[in-house]
Amino acid sequence: MTTTQRSSPIAAGFHPDPSVVLVDGVYYLVNSTMEYLPALPVHRSTDLLEWTHIGNVVTRPEQVDLGDVPTPGGVWAPTIRYRDGVFYVIVTVALGGRGCVVFTATDPSGPWSDGLSLRAVDGIDPDLAWDDDGTAIVTYARYPHAIQQVRVDLATGEALEQPRPLWVGSGLSTPESPHLYRRGGYWYLLAAEGGTERGHAVTVARSSSPEGPWEGCPSNPVLTAAGTRRPVQNTGHGDLVETPDGGTALILLGVRPVGFTQAFSPLGRETFLTDVDWVDGWPRPRPVLLAGGPARQEAVFDFADPAALDDPGWIAVRRTPAEVASLDGATGRLCLAGDGAGLDARRPVFLGRRQRHLSATVTARVDATVGVGGLAARHDERHWFALEVRTEGSAAVVTARAALSGFERTWEATLPAGEVELAIELRQPSRDIRAMWTGGDHIRLCAAASGRRVVLAELDGRYWSFETANSFTGRVIGLYATEGMVTFADYAYSGTDQLPDADDGPSAAERSEEVA
Known part of the structure; x- marks a missing residue:
């Protein structure tokens, strides 16, 4: 065999x-x-x-x-x-x-x-x-x-x-x-x-x-x-x-x-x-080799489905998923109640799943009308990045956050109030010598509402890798809340391990996107 x-x-x-x-x-x-x-x-x-x-x-x-x-x-x-x-x-x-x-x-x-x-x-x-x-x-x-x-x-x-x-x-x-x-x-x-x-x-x-x-x-x-x-x-x-x-x-x-x-x-x-x-x-x-897998794998969790949280792959930090999340059958949404703790806390209100592919896109539709929260990728309390939404008047204010060993950088954009789609895009760099890419994966933090889509931040994934964070874990991407009640319509994951060609820069579609 x-x-x-x-x-x-x-x-x-x-x-x-x-x-x-x-x-x-x-x-x-x-x-x-x-x-x-x-x-x-x-x-x-x-x-x-x-x-x-x-x-x-x-x-x-x-x-x-x-x-x-x-x-x-x-x-x-x-x-x-x-x-x-x-x-x-x-x-x-x-x-x-x-x-x-x-x-x-x-x-x-x-x-x-x-x-x-x-x-x-x-x-x-x-x-x-x-x-x-x-x-x-x-x-x-x-x-x-x-x-x-x-x-x-x-x-x-x-x-x-x-x-x-x-x-x-x-x-x-x-x-x-x-x-x-x-x-x-x-x-x-x-x-x-x-x-x-x-x-x-x-x-x-x-x-x-x-x-x-x-x-x-x-x-x-x-x-x-x-x-x-x-x-x-x-x-x-x-x-x-x-x-x-x-x-x-x-x-x-x-x-x-x-x-x-x-x-x-x-x-x-x-x-x-x-x-x-x-x-x-x-x-x-024998030496460990890599074998080709499926071109792409998809997983979509619609929170209108009462069985959406039954999958054993959902995890939370130092408490069970049932302690931080619930499904509202009347609205068909997942609910997270913020308790004032952020992603730098030992017990954040966070519900996540493992990133399983070197290139992946994770999206979630979030309503933060009466709360603050969003979509995050976590290694530990000191190494994470996130898209956070709060409502101010008639606007949804989206803040991209990147935390590294106690340092934090933020970017901000304003979209129409209501439901916002958040996206974390993770792209494996080419190994082609022409690319000469010496960092980690490419990370983009994006948000969209009412037909408008913005790229809030682009990051070098070396700062959120096993070698830098060294927390014994790996990336877990999930939903979180820090204040009030934040609700989510879905969570979608799409991933592949296929290697790209030599990196020639952003695609035409990426160049046309609005950068915050």
């Missing part, structure tokens, strides 16, 4: 730290979500190529307790496993919250348990395995020095022994994201090293016992994109799984940097798939 030639990425946009399990011919994938709720999306596949988002592990705030967790903390690096009819997801709620927690379910689409805290696990990136007598083994990273391990009682959460050092890695920095497997006569310990940036790498060791001692692979790191021009960089944090034809695949994270210099990644860390060969008893993952 040549998976890499047919599907990559398999979970596009903000989907870091993947883990996968195969149960009765069906694959289930989970990812980190940091400060967003619901947390830990669960995707399902029967072939490792086509995936469906079937639910989320964390749907209730008390399952993780994110209220006081600072950015970039939150729900980090889950592992999903299965044993005796039960699915397990073990995860760390980092920098506060509940620490290491194990959730269980008999149906991976949910509902999941309230979670069992493992107080003995004082690190990150926990893995769950079982030894020959059925005792649960948790292997985790104790940043920044080494991989550790402890046996636990999954009925009580108590440790059955003192945690012990397991492996210091191959010599690269920051050994983390351990996963333990039994194959033939060996236990294999897969890990990530080199940090989650350009030096990210996959390393592996093996032993006859889950406790070690561990022999590192002579070819470590067995996978890295460091120092290459591959279109997928930062490859690491992987999980091994059997393919439908009996081979082995590696599910792992990576980023897709844009432009000639491949310096900036607007979508953050995504989930990729590559085949694994076994050479002399060691796993050798």
Whole structure:
């Protein structure tokens, strides 16, 4: 099975730290979500190529307790496993919250348990395995020095022994994201090293016992994109799984940097798939390639539909979508009630979805007659850009805002009062040497009403990329309110990953648009 030639990425946009399990011919994938709720999306596949988002592990705030967790903390690096009819997801709620927690379910689409805290696990990136007598083994990273391990009682959460050092890695920095497997006569310990940036790498060791001692692979790191021009960089944090034809695949994270210099990644860390060969008893993952997907993907949410918010891809910041948004059946609109908090707040009134393509357009029709709000793209509290509408007399005043590390710039335009269509346009730059584009993607912030359309701002996306924001997330584009009641008729997303030709400047249509 040549998976890499047919599907990559398999979970596009903000989907870091993947883990996968195969149960009765069906694959289930989970990812980190940091400060967003619901947390830990669960995707399902029967072939490792086509995936469906079937639910989320964390749907209730008390399952993780994110209220006081600072950015970039939150729900980090889950592992999903299965044993005796039960699915397990073990995860760390980092920098506060509940620490290491194990959730269980008999149906991976949910509902999941309230979670069992493992107080003995004082690190990150926990893995769950079982030894020959059925005792649960948790292997985790104790940043920044080494991989550790402890046996636990999954009925009580108590440790059955003192945690012990397991492996210091191959010599690269920051050994983390351990996963333990039994194959033939060996236990294999897969890990990530080199940090989650350009030096990210996959390393592996093996032993006859889950406790070690561990022999590192002579070819470590067995996978890295460091120092290459591959279109997928930062490859690491992987999980091994059997393919439908009996081979082995590696599910792992990576980023897709844009432009000639491949310096900036607007979508953050995504989930990729590559085949694994076994050479002399060691796993050798193949380089991660990109495969062509559909020319364009569309998603339109009409808020007159009472099921518009049932899609599991809606997320909010440190609270659930139901806590910030509601549908008004009488008007057919989505309602957000501002509470005075802006996008720089820890708990903004914001309802969003992941940007999944390198070129995308997101639009929303907003009425801010009795409130202030609009459409925004968020990395975290200090890195976001937005189109905000307020009403002054007979005019709708639209303000484009761009926030970067505490600095904020604004642009303003006036349109007729009433409903305004807001648009965030994101365009992947050409990699052609003639373009010599050294920044990020091209961003345009636009607004239209009563037949008049204006471009309020054009931005270089390098300032809102994984490398600059470095908040462990990716772009989430959504609706927000800061004051009063703001209502929305719809939310539409259109995206493609097709590369443009060398950038020759704005099109004729773009040149004819009014610039605020």
